[in-house]
Amino acid sequence: MRILWNNTASAHVNKVSCCENLWVWRRMIRDDLRLVGMWGSIGGRGRRGRGSKRHTSVCCCCCYCCGGGGVLLLWRWVWVILDWREMTVLTTAARLLAMLRESHNPILKLHALHNLNLIVDQFWTEISANLSQIQRLCEDEQYDHRELAALVTSKVFFHLGGLNESLMYALRAGSLFHVSDNTEYAKTLVAKCVDEYISLAIRGGAATTTESSSSERHDGIVVDPRLVSVVERTLDKCMADGKFKHAIGLALECHRLDKVEQAIIRSKDVPKMLSYCLRLLQTFVRRKEFRHEVLRLLVKNYESLQQPDYLSICQCCMFLDDPQTVASILGKLLRGGDKTDVLVAYQVAFDLFENENRKFLLSVRDRLPETSNSAQQLVSNSVNNAAAAAAPPPPSAHVIIMSGGSEHGATAIEAEMIRTEEEAPKQESHRGKGLAAINRSTYAQRLKKIKGIFSGDTPINLTLQFLCTHNRSNLLVLRSIKQSVESHNSVCHSATIYSNALMHAGTTVDTFLRENLDWLSRATNWAKFSATAGLGVIHRGHLQKAKVVLSPYLPQQGGAGGSGSSFPQGGALYALGLIHANHGEGIRQYLLDSLRNTGNEVIQHGACLGLGLAAIGTGDEEIIEELKAVLYNDSAIAGEAAGISMGLVMVGTPSDKAGEMLTYAHNTQHEKIARGLALGVALMLYGCEEEADPVIDQMTRDPDPVLRYGGMYAMAMAYRGTANNTTIRRLLHFAVSDVNDDVQRTAVLALGFVLCSEPEQTPRIVSLLVESYNPHVRYGAAMAIGISCASSGSNKAISLLDPLMTDKVDFVRQGALLGMSMVLLQTTEAREPQLCRFRKQVEATISNKQEETMTKMGAILAQGILNAGGCNVGIMLRSRTGHDRMNAIVGMAVFSQFWFWYPLIHFLSLTFSTMAFIGLNEDLCMPKFEFVSDAKPAMFRSSPPVATPVVSTASKIKVPAQVLSTSSRVKSQGIPMTKVSKLKAGKTILQEDVCLDLPSNSKRPKICSSLIIEPEQPTAAKEEEAMDRKSQHEVRDHQPTAKDEEEFRVTVREKGAPVTQKTQSLENLTEVLSNPTRIIPAQEKFLRFQEGCRYAPLKLRQGLLGFVMLNDLAPSEPVELVTTDAAIFTTTPPITSSAAGLLAETSESPLAFNHDSHRPLK
């Protein structure tokens, strides 16, 4: 019987499947009995777990009589031994599908479902036709096996490519959907699940992550608990497999704090995980609130470590804006007896200072315990050695103080330091009695020091000291620029002055200005304003002498007296601001008074900018009110500055003032004021990210292009360094679709700010814009690359900028030159061969008479940027720890406004960050010691002096010859190379060679001056004559010169070959550096402290750039400190009054160049 049935069934099956003309067949036999044969089996295998062993299987055949309408059902119970799959190769799932239609027999349905689940991968096409049936099954609340139905449905949807539906049904399948399956289906769906969850978590806003219940509520969006459970299962699996980094990443993306914490705690290397998490947080977590929550979590976990990482904790606290915690941590560290703790505290302070969050720094300082009381006590307690304490530092002291002279802070520190040292032995003797008091006194000193760091006095002083002593800028460069630009071209003239300012930023070297007073006096009106302001850049951070230096120009109290012209006066006030940028408590009142006392709009302009710089980010209400008063005068010049300054003062603190400013921007007739205000609003939105969106929307939708332009800046500022995709998309949209060139240009430029955290992305994103038809967009692209890839020397950036340097349009070339100089800043020729070519190109552009003015100006500025800060600074928009430097970004934003207003070029100095290793001991002094850099010196040496083309031929031969002969002489002295000190001596000689302007060098200045003074004859006629002669000379002598030089080199090489080679091979490998030294970030990893070195850097630090606290391993030995050249601090008398007069009192000639109208032609 059984066999019979099998035969008939298979006969039918064969008939159905083999008939290729199914359609025809169907038509023709419509009246026939249509047979759908099926048979199958239901094993009891599905429920093996329950132990029921049903061997009953069902074999059934259902024959539907279509024509008659009646249903003929034949049931046959047969024992089926074989599994149905083994009997035949299956060609269709129609039989199983037909079984589903069985409304009476749930067993059949279950059987069908069960088998469909097994074969779905092969027959999904067929099943999909009948999907609605299965869907109905899983929606049927009464049906017991709807989970199985859901699973089948999910699989079919997966095959059909409907992942969303598939996921929905997979979730319904509950436990039947195995997360850990190794099938493509499971893997894909789990990935989909996680994606879905992440998108929900992000959309849901504030995630209530601490909630432990499985269902979470995100502001009205209810996340499917099953989805949550799948994600949790995945996370748990990650952790179980030991992939904690994956787990942390996933949990962060899913906004699951609890899981982040769990992953961190369960991992074996907690500190590593914490730092990994912190890094992820900075790069990937976009939402501010969530970032703060994670930061809080991190702080908690850091604190629970055995050795808390205070540096990281304090960084986190800074982001959380929690000065109280930092203050208490620092207080604890300082109070402790352990010297290392104190060093850590100092290090924390320095690191926080580097992030330039002024408001936070000040509030930490104010929260630290007061020193005055304890200082009083200290004095009273140590009456017995009061004499020593009160006396000025004895000249014979072995401590060589940096000769700040009148510097109050430094003196006090030194005095106290000496006092402690003298106290030390006494402390031993009067142990019992004096212990508490002494402790208190040391505590007070420490507090004072740390406050010095927080207020900025100490780091600014140290930086200034470093920049002064290590200045390696080359005046020859400037002289050659000066000679090659036509004197009547005021743009190039002032560009040279700007270039000088940038080149000597923070070095206090104003030699160039001093030497060329006559030439300088050609500056008129606003050029004079910015020339004076340039002094501020040069003396940046020179807090004590600021007013002295600027005294000839500052407006006298009581009106517009003083030196008469208002331009230098305004410039001087601006300069004061530049000197005190981000550190303006001392000068604030003075600037305020100056602003109040004047009605002159130029002076107001300077004072406003100065105030803005000095009070950057403080949100000082009084200043804002004062600025607002200036603004409402509706004077174009003063109003613009007031607008910008309001933004500067309120950087990062959005308030309703933004609306007020925008309203005024609408009302005013002056485009300049509107632009100033727009930029001001943009600055206010700094770092606000999503919070800023309403204001950004308002600005970008404005019909006024000036405000849209501000809107671009607003996006740049609000999303600085976030690489936020939405913002990038919006900016790109504006870059190509706005009707206004300024807006387009700024939109591209803003990309540079948004992407400054991921410089490697920028070239890719702007690569198409670089080829835009619109020169404004090209310019913007060049600047964007410059901004985001600053000081990176990135290859891609260079290759993109390269074609722009020969662009058709002059201002695009300008942008390319500027961008390129920013990118190549602080790279060396050894690492980036392009640098050499670029330098040559810049020089050629400057000296090319046919070159357009705009390009020339760009080249002159580029020269300044390349040699910025005496070759010791780089443009860093992010601090070493990867946080945004607020001042730098703000400075860069205002700098990029120079398109409209040249004096704003000086803002570039805010972005400069000293590239140095400055090691400090417990007393915050620089001890003398040496360490090693395991790299070729050439790799990181700052660029050699440029052989300027204008310098006459004689020097052309001699300059390289001198260097070579000196070096070979030094090297051939047969120095025993083991003695490091001597090698160093040799090196300094080399360096002196390099610095042509060092007065100590005996030979060089003579040659130089004899060569250079010649063209500086006072009368223009003579100068021209000289120039002509020289150029003739040059043309004639050029060829042989080069040849001579080559020959000379060859001979030198041959002569000194054996020795030189030997020394070189030694020098090639390593280089010995002494304490404060120039280091670029790429060099950090080569640095090494030798065995037996007295000092060791704090272990907690990752890098060696910036201020590094040193652990003194031999505290008992006398400390030798680095001597600083006293001359720099003392010999900066103000430029003599007559000279000042030259600069200040020149009559305003009709030729006077009006800055107002120098926008580039279109």
Next chain:
Amino acid sequence: MGLDVEMKTAEPAAAPSPLIHLKATIALIEKGVAKKEMRLMARAIRQMLAVRRRLKASTVSSFLNYALPSGSEALSRLLGFVAKVELGDASMEVDTPPSMAQSSQLSYKQSVLPELESFSYLLVIIFLIDQKHLEDAKVCSSAAIKRLQQFNRRTLDVLAARLYFYYSLSYERTNSLADIRGTLLALHRTATLRHDELGQETLLNLLLRNYLHYNLYDQAEKLRSKTLRSDSHSNQQLCRYLYYLGKIRTIQLEYTDAKECLLQAARKAPSSARGFRIQCTKWAAIVRLLLGEIPERTTFMQQGMRKALLPYFELTNAVRIGDLELFRAVADKNASVFYADKTHNLIVRLRHNVIRTGLRNISISYSRISLRDVASKLHLDSATAVADAESIVTKAIRDGGIDASVDHSKGWMQSKETGDIYSTQEPQQAFHSRIAFCLNTHNEAVKALRFPPDAHKKELESAEKRRERQQQELELAKHIAEEDDDEF
């Protein structure tokens, strides 16, 4: 379905030694991987196929030794297969690969690119198929597919698609296509998830072929309609797809679609793919006959196809004349050919068309004819011949086959005057469709053009050139100005 179509352009073998030729492909593949350039992969395969006929076992094994790191699993396995061929049928039972010992002596090379490994597999499989070692080819290709599944590299796509094809081919030759249907489906799914469009296309075609091999037209149609198809990446795969689609449509009685597909497939196929084009032409001819059209005589007289198409030519003649007797005779005579071509069932469907063609001839010849005469002319020899004739005529009228009317009461058929076709829209439409076709072809050709990247950048003029040009312009302007002055 004895259709073995390998559409490849046979390149003239210029290289002296196949081994040198093969070694050159390695460089090509490595370059392709480095540049992520799919075309280079395709070129490597083409180069390999060019020397395919000249491959010897020794060549293949020395290539393998050169390309694969010694001691690697792939090398030993592949060498084993090649060695079997080398030993010949006589010593088939020797299973241990003799080259194992020799390969272990060689120094261990660095790990090999998955692309290169796949390429080696492909070479060996093709070699085995050519040498008729089909069982080995089956084993080898299965191993290759298993290995492929471990990678997820887009650079592998081209090679993978080829491997899938030969995998399927080796199973088809051994008549076990049904075994790999599941694997192919899984591979297709994977390809879809990874957006491997070439693989998707290839696998879909293989699946269709697989289903059609077993006459599972229903399944094939379901699969085809349920899968998403993007723009085609390979002309070959598109041709195949159209061919399979045409067959499915024919079975589904959708002749118009089927005709379009089949003709397009025949048109798009490269001229070297003769077998494929013959098959397409056969099917297209039948479909056209089924549609009531008569294919041109030239269709059957194409060079190199005449003999293969002869039965279909005879058939067409029968249908053209509308002679049922002749039709029956031709069908019986060529039954074996039609069975082999799997077109027999379609031929059966043709009978109806023969009748209709006869009817059309009658309607053209007679302006009025009695239904009885129609029945006798059509050789309708059933009992109710007149009624049958009437139903056939009315159906033909309804279908638009003939332009006539039936007078039931008087028992005749009245033909209508043939109108002037040029007074209708038809010629216009015909022109329109031709123009549309040309434009479409042009657009596709433009789309397929490739430009070397960054070629336009060279055109930017250098700074010196610009200055020179500006100088010239300036001079020119001055010159013109002077001339202007002269005139006054």
